[in-house]
Amino acid sequence: MGARGATMQALITCERLIRTPVPLVYTRHTSRFLGLWVLLLPFALVRELHDHFILVPICDLVAVFFFGIEELGIREAPPCQSLKNRRMLLLTQRFS
Numbered sequence: 001m002g003a004r005g006a007t008m009q010a011l012i013t014c015e016r017l018i019r020t021p022v023p024l025v026y027t028r029h030t031s032r033f034l035g036l037w038v039l040l041l042p043f044a045l046v047r048e049l050h051d052h053f054i055l056v057p058i059c060d061l062v063a064v065f066f067f068g069i070e071e072l073g074i075r076e077a078p079p080c081q082s083l084k085n086r087r088m089l090l091l092t093q094r095f096s
Contacts, residue, residue, distance in 0.1 A: 038063045
């Protein structure tokens with residue numbers, strides 16, 4: 001199998017991954033776990049930080065950061081929504 005065959009095999013594998021849906025239960029579980037983690041974060045940091053006034057901004061920053069990453073993951077969960085991924089999917093369908 002040459003370079004072209006290896007590339008085609010990689011594209012076929014990517015197509016299988018694209019067509020595999022992310023279960024809704026997984027997304028809900030991740031959201032609930034993240035919410036609980038952010039809720040308990042101040043209790044974990046209170047002993048580490050000597051200045052308690054900085055605790056709120058740090059926890060807010062961490063929460064915004066992690067919930068932002070989660071939101072990006074939810075938006076990108078259906079990968080064929082974006083134009084770039086549609087082109088790649090059409091390319092793999094043409095060669096397979």
